[in-house]
Each structure stands twice: as structure tokens, then as C-alpha cells.
Amino acid sequence: MIGLRPRDWACRHIEDDAKLEKAIKLDIGGLCTQITSSHHEIIAHCVDRYRDFLADKPPDLELVLAFEEGVDLAEFLGAPCETFQEFTQRDLAKKPANDAWARPAPPLPGPPKTSSSTIEERLESRPHISHLGSRTLFQRRDFAGWIDVEARRGRNVLKKNMESFAVESFLRICYSFLAVEHNGLLLHSAGVIRNGNGYIFPGISGTGKSTIASLATEREVVLSDEMVVVRKAGEGHLVYSTPFYGTNESADSNNNAPLNAAFLPVKDDKTYIKETKPSQALSKLLASVLFFGQKPSLNQRLMDISAEIVAQIPFYELHFQRDTSFWECIDERVEDSIT
Amino acid sequence: MISLEQIVRRNEKTASRVLAGEAIVLTPQNSKIHSFNETGSRIWELLADEPTVKEVVAQIRSEFEVGEEQAQADVIAFLEELAAKGMVTFG
Numbered sequence: 360m361i362g363l364r365p366r367d368w369a370c371r372h373i374e375d376d377a378k379l380e381k382a383i384k385l386d387i388g389g390l391c392t393q394i395t396s397s398h399h400e401i402i403a404h405c406v407d408r409y410r411d412f413l414a415d416k417p418p419d420l421e422l423v424l425a426f427e428e429g430v431d432l433a434e435f436l437g438a439p440c441e442t443f444q445e446f447t448q449r450d451l452a453k454k455p456a457n458d459a460w461a462r463p464a465p466p467l468p469g470p471p472k473t474s475s476s477t478i479e480e481r482l483e484s485r486p487h488i489s490h491l492g493s494r495t496l497f498q499r500r501d502f503a504g505w506i507d508v509e510a511r512r513g514r515n516v517l518k519k520n521m522e523s524f525a526v527e528s529f530l531r532i533c534y535s536f537l538a539v540e541h542n543g544l545l546l547h548s549a550g551v552i553r554n555g556n557g558y559i560f561p562g563i564s565g566t567g568k569s570t571i572a573s574l575a576t577e578r579e580v581v582l583s584d585e586m587v588v589v590r591k592a593g594e595g596h597l598v599y600s601t602p603f604y605g606t607n608e609s610a611d612s613n614n615n616a617p618l619n620a621a622f623l624p625v626k627d628d629k630t631y632i633k634e635t636k637p638s639q640a641l642s643k644l645l646a647s648v649l650f651f652g653q654k655p656s657l658n659q660r661l662m663d664i665s666a667e668i669v670a671q672i673p674f675y676e677l678h679f680q681r682d683t684s685f686w687e688c689i690d691e692r693v694e695d696s697i698t
Numbered sequence: 699m700i701s702l703e704q705i706v707r708r709n710e711k712t713a714s715r716v717l718a719g720e721a722i723v724l725t726p727q728n729s730k731i732h733s734f735n736e737t738g739s740r741i742w743e744l745l746a747d748e749p750t751v752k753e754v755v756a757q758i759r760s761e762f763e764v765g766e767e768q769a770q771a772d773v774i775a776f777l778e779e780l781a782a783k784g785m786v787t788f789g
Contacts, residue, residue, distance in 0.1 A: 471738030471776035473723075473783065485729075638720035638733055645724060645731045658713035658726045666715045 385530075386414030386613065388545070388588025388599040390537050392530070393418035398426050401517070404526060409602045411612045420506065420537055422513045424526070436505060436514050438496060443518050446487075446498055486532065488651045495536060497651070501525040506533055508540040531603055534588070535649045539661055543590030544668070547647045549624075550582030550598050551575055553686065556693060557598040557616030559587055560624045560677070561647035567624035567679065574683050580614055586649070589618055589668060596668060620693055621668075622677035630685045632692045633676040640674035641665055702752040702770070705789040706777055708745050712785055716743060725784050732783065737762065738776060745786065751777065 381402045382395040391414055396402055401424050406413065425435055432440045486499040493509040502525040504515030513533060517525045535545045548561035549568040560571045572584030582600035589598050599615040623635065623643050635643075644665050652658055673696055679685040708714075714723040721739035723732045734742055740761065744754050751774065759769045780786040 471741055471772060472735050473732045473738060473776075473779060636720070637717040638722055641715065641717055641722050642731055642733045645722065653711070653726050655711050655713065655726075658711070658724055662713040662715050662722075662724055666717065669717065 384414050384416065384418055385409050385412045385602075386416065387412055387530075387534055387601050388538055388543060388590060389597070389615065390420070390534070390541055390543075390588075391416050391418045392420045392422055392533060392537070394422050394424060396424040398424070401426070401526065408527070412602050418511070419541070420508065420511050420513060420533060422506070422515065422533065424515050424517060424529075426519050427516050428519050430516055432503060432516055435516055436503065438491070438494075438505060440503055441498065443500065443503070446500065446503070486528075486651065488653055490652075490654050495652070497532060499525075499528070502529055504529065506536060508536050527603065531586075531649060532651060534601070535651065536657075538588055538590065539650065539652070539657060539664065541590060542664060543588055544644075544661070544664055545601070545649045546587055546589055546644075547585065547649060548587050548589075549584050550587035550600065552580040552582065552614065552616040553578060553689070555616065556619040557582070558619060558689065559589065559598055559621045561621060561644055562624050563646060567626050570626070570681065571624055571679070571685075574681070574685075576683055576686065579686070580616075582614055582616075591664075591667070592617075596672065618668075618672055620689075620696070621672050621674045622689065623674065625676055625678045626681075627678035628680060630679050630682075630688055632688050633678065635674045635676055637669055637674075640669045644669060644674075700751060700774060700777060700781075700788055702755070703750055705748055705750050706745055706754065707748050707787050707789060708742075709785055709787060714742065723785055727784055730783070732785065737772070741773065741776060 380395050380397045382393055383402055383405055384391050384393045394402070394405055427443060432442060486497040489496045494505045494507045496505045497503070501518045502515055504513060506513030515529050531545065538545045546559065546561050547563060547568070548559045549572045550557065550559050551572070560568055562568055569584045572581050575581050582598060584604055586601045586603040587598050588601055589596050596618040597615045598618040600613055648661065648665065650661055652661065675692060677685060711727060712723050712725055714721055716739060719736060719739055721734045721742040723742065725732065737758070741754060741758065744757055755770050755773045758764065758773055759766065777786060781788065
């Protein structure tokens with residue numbers, strides 16, 4: 360095994376007998392998932408899609424994936440489960456969600472008021488999530504499964520012909536729970552390394568994550584234009600690339616860096632950087648987190664992890680034009696904050 | 699309509715944090731993040747002790763310059779809004 364690169368290792372399994380279960384391991388955010396399946400297409404898809412993130416280290420989560428065809432859903436998952444047809448019919452019958460709460464309340468000052476925003480939901484519809492003991496169960500029109508981050512195991516059944524989106528969505532869900540379990544967050548955010556400093560640009564769709572990443576010069580290493588993992592490491596935090604990209608195809612392979620600052624992107628006709636209030640930073644950070652937990656303890660943990668990031672990392676509002684001048688603004692601001 | 703004698707409890711599913719006097723509350727049932735202004739944040743803090751509506755009104759009156767009638771109307775309207783958004787229940 361000495362000297363064997365992860366990709367070689369993964370491919371060797373694919374060449375094995377088609378009936379055998381095959382496994383690959385992915386290292387995302389410093390957390391390793393092992394994906395095992397007897398279906399060649401699933402493994403081949405993962406090797407191709409996540410080739411820069413293949414790894415060979417002890418897994419933090421062992422996942423078994425299968426196609427719906429020829430599988431008894433309840434038996435494979437070890438839990439009562441609707442068929443995809445039953446689930447889809449019930450899902451279609453549901454009324455659309457009332458989004459009236461998402462409208463911001465009138466501004467201060469005055470009587471007590473609330474304003475609300477929504478945690479970013481991307482990649483098709485939100486799965487139905489429930490918790491049973493330490494298991495988190497989820498079902499959507501194209502996959503059904505569970506993960507148990509305490510027992511480090513999970514199972515998932517994919518609807519055939521929808522595997523590409525389903526695998527990606529399933530992995531995002533797994534990593535959202537895995538990150539929180541390991542003092543981190545899976546964030547909708549662009550991420551770059553510049554001068555050895557890690558920066559994140561969290562935001563919901565349309566705020567400019569992909570634009571920021573596309574304006575990277577030869578001086579920046581792009582971690583992602585869409586999603587990064589931020590995790591506590593020692594006294595600080597690290598920001599990691601992920602293979603969950605948006606429009607820019609892929610990150611500059613699997614990298615990480617100490618997280619030095621967060622910039623909330625705002626498209627504008629001039630470039631400048633503004634301070635943010637801690638509550639605004641926390642609210643924006645939470646709105647960028649990918650998380651589906653329903654357990655009170657998990658949600659408080661998510662809140663605590665986010666609040667610690669806000670307490671340790673300076674957050675700014677980055678107003679930027681569509682050119683590269685904002686990088687120097689960032690340098691100046693970071694130098695100012697150090698001195 | 700809620701009465702002054704009713705106890706107000708935070709929904710146990712919510713997660714919250716008060717930063718620099720401003721409360722941020724997460725309601726996982728609908729993935730919403732709510733932020734409150736100064737007065738709203740203070741009321742949210744008070745709810746940790748499961749007070750009655752009357753006690754909240756009294757505390758707000760003692761901390762802010764506001765008349766009884768105004769305080770009562772504002773607190774009740776705010777608590778009703780929190781209840782409608784799934785953040786509190788009344789006992």
C-alpha cells in the first residue's frame with residue numbers, strides 16, 4: 360500500500376468483481392466518510408465527481424448506498440419507510456409553505472420587533488427529516504436513508520436515474536451533521552486563501568459568492584465558490600474546501616487554511632468594507648449554514664458553534680464592484696485589524 | 699387574546715443567543731432565523747425565567763421609560779407575534 364495514491368486505491372476496487380461491495384473514502388473538511396456500495400455506478404460516480412477528495416484514512420462515518428431497484432426499503436434501512444411512490448404522492452399533496460414570515464419587520468426604534476430570514480436551502484427540495492434516538496432519518500423524492508453520527512454509520516437508498524443529484528444531496532446532509540458533531544459548520548460560502556490567510560464570503564444565492572471566486576487572481580487559492588467547511592482547530596478555526604461547487608466547476612483541489620476573516624458580500628457600484636454588528640454577523644452566518652436538524656440539543660450546538668466563530672473571527676460587509684480591486688481593500692482591512 | 703396572568707415559555711425547540719444586547723433565535727421547524735431589536739431582545743432574555751405576562755410588563759416598565767398602558771400593549775403584541783412564529787407558548 361505504501362506510495363499508493365488515493366485515486367489508484369479507489370480505482371483498484373472498481374476493477375474488482377462487479378458483485379462485490381466496493382468502498383471509497385472521501386476527506387472533506389478534515390472529516391472522512393467511507394462510501395460502500397455493491398453498485399458499480401454509484402462508486403464510479405463518486406470517484407469521478409469527488410476525485411480530488413479521495414482519501415485513505417480511518418472513517419468518521421461509514422455509509423452504505425444502494426439503488427431502489429431490488430431493495431426492500433424498510434429492510435435495507437432497518438426502519439419503517441414509505442416507498443418513493445407513497446412519499447412523492449404525499450409530498451405533492453402538501454400545500455406550498457407560507458413564506459410571509461420571511462418579510463423583514465419595520466426598522467428600529469420603537470416597540471419590540473422581530474425580523475426573520477431563512478436558512479439557505481439549495482439543491483432541489485428540502486428533505487423530510489426526523490430523529491429516532493441517535494439516528495437522523497431523512498426522505499426525499501429521490502432518496503431515503505439515515506445517518507447516526509454517534510455510531511458513525513449511515514444508509515441511503517437512491518432512486519435510480521437520479522443518483523447524481525441524490526448522492527450529492529445526501530453527502531451534503533451527511534457533512535452538515537458530521538461538521539456540527541465535530542465543532543464545525545457546512546456553510547454556503549465562497550472561500551479563498553490569500554497571503555496564507557483564509558477568508559470566507561458567506562451568503563445566500565445571488566449575493567456574489569461565485570462572482571468573488573471568479574475574480575480570484577493568481578494570488579488566491581480558491582477553496583470553493585459555493586460551500587466550505589469551517590471547523591474549530593486548537594484556539595482558532597480552519598476553513599476547508601469542499602467538492603460541493605456552484606458555477607465554477609471545482610476548487611483548486613483539497614486545501615485548508617486558518618480562518619482570518621469573514622466578508623459578507625454585497626454587489627455594489629463601489630468597493631468598500633464596513634463593520635458589522637455581532638448580531639448581524641451571527642444572523643448572516645446562520646442564514647448561510649446548511650443544516651436540517653430538528654433536535655433542540657443539535658440546534659443549540661449549531662448556535663453555539665456559530666456564536667464562537669462570530670466571537671473569534673472579524674466579520675465585515677464587503678461591498679464590491681465586478682473587478683479585482685476589493686482584494687486590496689481586504690488586505691488593508693486585515694492589516695488594520697492586526698495593528 | 700392572552701391574559702396578564704398567563705405564563706410565557708420559550709419553545710424548547712428554539713435555539714438562541716444574545717450578542718451585544720441583541721437576541722438571535724433559530725426556529726428549526728421552519729428554518730427561520732429571527733433577530734430582535736433592543737426591547738424585543740430584553741423581553742426574550744426575561745422569558746428564560748418563565749415569567750407571567752404581567753411580570754414581563756413590570757420589568758420592562760422598570761427598565762424603560764414607558765407608561766403602563768403602552769408597555770402592556772407592546773409586550774402583548776410582541777408575545778403574540780412570537781407565539782404565531784412558534785417561539786413561545788402560553789401556560
